[in-house]
Amino acid sequence: MVDASTYTAPVEDYAFLYREAFGADIVARATADAMTADDAIDVLTAAGEFAGEVLAPLDQVGDRVGATLVDGQARLPEGFAEAYAALVEGGWITAEAPESAGGDGLPTLVQNGLGEIWNASNMAFALCWMLTAGAIHALDAVASPEIRRIYLAPMVEGRWTGTMNLTEPQAGTDLGAIRTTATPNEDGTWSISGQKIFITWGDHDVAENIVHLVLARTPGAPDGAKGISLFVVPKFLVNPDGTPGERNGVQTVSLEHKIGIHGSPTAVLAYEGATGYLAGDLHGGLAGMFVMMNSARAGMGLQATGVSDRALQRAAAYAADRLQGPVLDRPAGAPIAEHPDVRRLLLSMSSEIFAMRAMGVRLGDLFDRAESDGTLAMAEFFVPIFKGWSTEEALRITSEGIQVHGGMGFIEETGIAQHYRDARIMPIYEGTTAIQSNDLVGRKVIRDGGATASALFDEITATVAALRAVDHAVATRTADRLERAVAAARRATDAVLGFASSPRDAYAVSVPYLMLLGFLVGGWMHALAVVAVAGHADAAPADARRLIEADFYGVHHLSRVASLAETVEAGEIA
Amino acid sequence: MVDASTYTAPVEDYAFLYREAFGADIVARATADAMTADDAIDVLTAAGEFAGEVLAPLDQVGDRVGATLVDGQARLPEGFAEAYAALVEGGWITAEAPESAGGDGLPTLVQNGLGEIWNASNMAFALCWMLTAGAIHALDAVASPEIRRIYLAPMVEGRWTGTMNLTEPQAGTDLGAIRTTATPNEDGTWSISGQKIFITWGDHDVAENIVHLVLARTPGAPDGAKGISLFVVPKFLVNPDGTPGERNGVQTVSLEHKIGIHGSPTAVLAYEGATGYLAGDLHGGLAGMFVMMNSARAGMGLQATGVSDRALQRAAAYAADRLQGPVLDRPAGAPIAEHPDVRRLLLSMSSEIFAMRAMGVRLGDLFDRAESDGTLAMAEFFVPIFKGWSTEEALRITSEGIQVHGGMGFIEETGIAQHYRDARIMPIYEGTTAIQSNDLVGRKVIRDGGATASALFDEITATVAALRAVDHAVATRTADRLERAVAAARRATDAVLGFASSPRDAYAVSVPYLMLLGFLVGGWMHALAVVAVAGHADAAPADARRLIEADFYGVHHLSRVASLAETVEAGEIA
Missing domain, CATH: 2.40.110.20 (Butyryl-CoA Dehydrogenase, subunit A; domain 2)
Incomplete structure (x- = not known):
């Protein structure tokens, strides 16, 4: 039976992203050769073990017992203080703090893997560290030497x-x-x-x-x-x-x-x-607060990825275990995971989670190379998309996780419901989806006349060309779909630029536009994976799974782009 | 400020549906002239008053206190027993029971309005009566005279x-x-x-x-x-x-x-x-149980409509009251309801709820005329669509209701969260969405070679022609969109029929196919509304709102049909 507290960090996926999907040097180039992909994977492996052993088992008690106020003092359930002490002891808090603040300054594309892992294992607990990290960034940017010494240093140490x-x-x-x-x-x-x-x-x-x-x-x-x-x-x-x-x-x-x-x-x-x-x-x-906005908002995308993956892990474990009726075209005793629609739900979840995860790495890379390669504008373009799209989709993914469980999904003790409830705050805090989309449309698209958006579309178009060079049916299909999606995204972007003088039109469709770009970039992430694996003559089972997920994403999620473009082009309905 | 317990039944919408959208004689023809539209509206008006005064105020205490087990006996919160007694006293239970079982046998298209109202005011409470109604139908179909006398009669009386x-x-x-x-x-x-x-x-x-x-x-x-x-x-x-x-x-x-x-x-x-x-x-x-399946599943669609509308009523009241920042192109002091994205959320909710409500009336009409007009096959075709699509969309609608509230939406005391949590069971019980979609694809589409589906598309195409005859921009746009959507639905149906010999393909895309038909039928319902109001030279404010909702639905929801057709045509991704 399913052990509800189990969590396994997706280290294999990060290994694929660090070594293959984005080329073999993404970690090295982001860190000026200070770290290799192997180093990054070692960090995530250790974090995954800590998260699985210490944080994940507290997730459900945190939900059931929760924080309480006793005589004006907030109390956490038993085990939280010990877990926090262990997090500090393990050096994890110092590891992520910037070097300028006295931390180890892990590169962002590795921190983004950690962000997923902390949130997946225990979202409520992870928030403690996320808020502290935000405060560290804000003080590191604006505080006097005295404040740095008295307040910033103990935070970086985790005390x-x-x-x-x-x-x-x-x-x-x-x-x-x-x-x-x-x-x-x-x-x-x-x-x-x-x-x-x-x-x-x-x-x-x-x-x-x-x-x-x-x-x-x-x-x-x-x-x-x-x-x-x-x-x-x-x-x-x-x-x-x-x-x-x-x-x-x-x-x-x-x-x-x-x-x-x-x-x-x-x-x-x-x-x-x-x-x-x-x-x-x-x-x-406000300037001081905005310093930490990018990292806090990107952090929400990681939170969405993590909570979604935890929901998937529970759903997949339940579906692999549960028997219910004969399964079409499968031997007797096949679990419900093999039912066509349960398989659809699981692939719907996993294919989106991979897209989110890859987006997180890509975004980290863009921030890491902001100074050396001038990628800051593109990084900032990605932030509202990653935050907005991932958190909105996390609502659907955690809901699908419940659906896989059938009636048991509605029962609190099963555990999956917690993720559905937890996830609901994500499209609200750190700026609602509307705030993200207004930032995207106003500051990131209209302000530069669509230049950054256009640069993104050109990059995606280059990936379409790379797909065309691969002799594989999934690569061809993915190229066809991505090409159509980019064309629709260009149309939608032209429409948004056309709304520069009628801003109500722009802001009435800014969320659909953000979602469109999220689905598009997700499809691009899968396309990079296809390019990385479809060329291999001797595809491993993991590679075969990546091709299925890419194909599935193209049909079930990337297909949303065209309909969203129609929505965007209409502007406000009045 | 918002009074969280307020509920106003949408009698005006039902009046429009009974008198205009479906022609002036829909109630009369369904009841062999036993009832007029005015009679039906009187029934819903009285039910709405009872629901608003007696049931709605108990909704939140039902959630907060809940049912508890005391010494092996389930206890409901204070007020529930009195409310149930008042429901019986008001004759509402007998009113809906079939005449053959000793009830008043209200026509289905009126019962469907009642179903929405009971569920909107207090879904948890309404379930008691829904289950009893199901048991009444089952016993009425199969039980011996003795069982009818001893067990059925007290249920019909409500005792x-x-x-x-x-x-x-x-x-x-x-x-x-x-x-x-x-x-x-x-x-x-x-x-x-x-x-x-x-x-x-x-x-x-x-x-x-x-x-x-x-x-x-x-x-x-x-x-x-x-x-x-x-x-x-x-x-x-x-x-x-x-x-x-x-x-x-x-x-x-x-x-x-x-x-x-x-x-x-x-x-x-x-x-x-x-x-x-x-x-x-x-x-x-099982045959006995299946007797009540149609009404139970249709009841879930009404439940989805009701809970969605309650969420909308809360969100609309909050948004009309809450001030937050200046609103683009609106005078100072405009509430958040006027922000472009909040307006989008509210229209997204209301336009889908209207589609559901109209679908419920249409479905009731088809059942009422099953014998006289041979509409049973079409009614049974609608059941899985109404149940599956409405309950899935209710998840999104109640979620949008939270989003309108911003951070307050995540706080339980605000009240909107209850509907989001309550709604989550709807796509699961009375047969999950997959069960509905397998019923649709297997028994309703493939079995008759697509004949009923095709008849539906022909009806919708006739409405497209009716729209073309109306000289109004919204009618023209709606006709264009609906025509494209029908074409996509025909393609998707052909694909499903082509999967008759590869059933895994059919069942792997049966949920997307069901959703496609739900969005399509929703668009058709709006189209009927447009035909009814767009021709008027002196459009009333309520009519103007209907045109905006139809236009919005076409751009934001009906547009999903094309992308879902692409999903359906792909079959299982393996």
Whole structure:
């Protein structure tokens, strides 16, 4: 029977991506030869073992018991503090922090593999580290040497965690509406007052201190987003020797009762004259926050990949085990995995997950080569697509995971339902899909007149040519489909550019346009895999599976591009 | 602010469907002039008031508190028993039961409106009546006069409820694997032993007795589905005077801990020598169950419509109330409902819900005229499409309802999350989407060589011609889109017929084929609405909204047909 806590990291897929799909030198070129593909695979192998042994077994108890508020202090279920200590002990937190902040600075394309693994094994737990990583990036970019020494260093060591305090009841997407105030004290510190909501890991008992990064408005600051500053507000004030001292003026009012990620404490925090320290420029708070936006949003794509893969692992294990009726054209005793429609569901899931995973590696590579190869614009073009498309599709994938289980999928104890509930937050936080798509259409497509989009389409067209050079039926079919899809994407992009002067049209179809590009890039990822394996005379079983997934993706997912192009071209329906 | 318990029945839409979209005589012709459209609307108006006042306020407590098992007895939250009594008192249960069973026999096209309303106001509660209705239909078809008098009559009066006991741990979709046994007693009764799972409203305290319809295997019966018989097994044995007497040998082992419909007790029942009465023919048990299959499956489509509409009502109310940032091309103070993407989400929801609602009326009409007009084959063709497509799309619609709420959507207290969780069972029970699609492809398309499908496409083509006769831009666009969609559907149907000799191909794409037909029929429903309103010189505001929804549906949903045709034509990817 299925052991619900089992998780196996997809190291084999990463090995294929690092060694074959993107050429043999993708890791070396991204790291200026500091790492090889073998090194990267070793890192993921070790992470996978840790995640499988330590984090995955806590996933279900995190959901069932969840975070609770006891006498104003958030408590995590038994085992969470030990797991966090083990994560720190294993050096994983320092490994991912940038060198400039005192970390090991693993390349992004390896971090992106880690991001999938942490989220797949325990999404609620992984959020703790994701938020800390975001805070590290933000402080690394803007903080003074003193703040770096006192607050950043303990976070990089993993001793303290970090949070992002943006949202208030009236200020969600519209951060310009923030009302939390910061008034100057005589000693150069600031006094912070106001209420913040939806603060992920806003309070907990797994580490000794919490460094809140808080957006607030100073007296006389300009209205709107240009009057917001960023403050460091520790849960415990810091003693001269660097140890946590007395409690600061921030209280945990409540923890939210959410559909999912119960193991991640989502706090309402009340700041009542809390002592804060300005980080970065006065009125430059949003700039500080935006520093970490790319990595946080890309992180959501990795989260979508991980949670989707966990759902697939459960569904595949259940389907391989469960017998129910005779299976068409298969011997007696064949499990439900062989039923045509269950097989369809599993391939639907796995083929999209591969596309997401490859997209994550590709995006990491683009960021790693941003300076050396000028790939930043393309990386930033990918971010909203990866975040938006992957998280939206994760809803369908985790739903398909339930469907594979039939009636058992609706029963909480089965375990698959948790992923469906957990996943639902992903297209919302770190900017809803609409925010991603508006960023894509406004800042990434219209602003440069479609130049980056066009460069992407040219790259994909080059892959079509590479497919044509391979003598294999799947390569030919994939080339035909991808060629049609690129043509549809160009039409849709022309339509979006045509909406530059009627922005409601652009923003009314920006989500369909984002989804179109997601399906297209996913098809491109599969095409690269086909090029890598279809040429081999002696295809291994794993290669045969890759060809089936590519073919399946082309028929079931890439085919969406044409219909989405029709949607995009119509603009707003009014 | 939004009152989460508010529910307003869509009587206006039904009035449009009964009076305009399907012609002015649809109610009269379905009822042999026994009812007019006005009568039907009066019924729905009264039901809507009852549902809004009595059932809707219990929806959230049903979810939060749920059904609990206390000393072996399932208990519902406070208010449920009173609401059930009021439902009976109002005559609603008798109203829907067939005349042959002693009910009022409301026509199906009116019952289908009621089905939406009951499910929208309180899906968990509505299940109690849906299961009873199914049991009434099954007994009405097969039971002896004695069973009709003792068990059927109290169910039709609403005093007792009914259940369906099919599933066992090893026998879900494959009912032939049932192991529950029935051994004959000397007095002509049977002794029933075995365990049944997933029994909806299998135990409760809202009515005085429960009539379980149990599938079991008799000694020496043939293997598989042909050896299964149907038994009536009351929770309380019935005294000679017809009142409930001592407890029968059926115990409630547990109630399932489910993702949703917490207010519906899903029981594990243990039969230990319980006294049962054979209903219908020995070994003819599945036939008895299949009697109620059409209405039960159609009921799921109504459930999908209702739950989707409740999610829309919450989302629309929230979006009309919530302010967040300036809205493009709208005056200051415009709510988020005016943001292009929120408007897109709301139109995506409402345009599909209208299509579902119209499909429900159309299906009811086909059943009502089955004998008089020979429309049974077409009705049965629609059943799997309505069940499969509507329930799958309800997942997306309730998810969009969450998305409209942003971060608040993920918080349980907001209320929208319940519908997302509740909806997840709909594509599973009463036959998964794969079961629906296999029924569609195998029994409804391949068996008659595509004749019924072709007749449907001809009807839709006639509507295209009607659209061409209307001088309105939306009519013209709708005609163009629907014509292309029908052509794609014909191609896909030809492909399915071509798979008759390679059934794995047929069943590997049967769900995409079902979805294709669902999107197509939805487009047809909108087309009928366009024909009804676009010709008017003095279009009312409600008519303008219908045109926008039709146009939106064509661009955002009907456009899926072409891509699904490509999927279907490919067959199984192996």
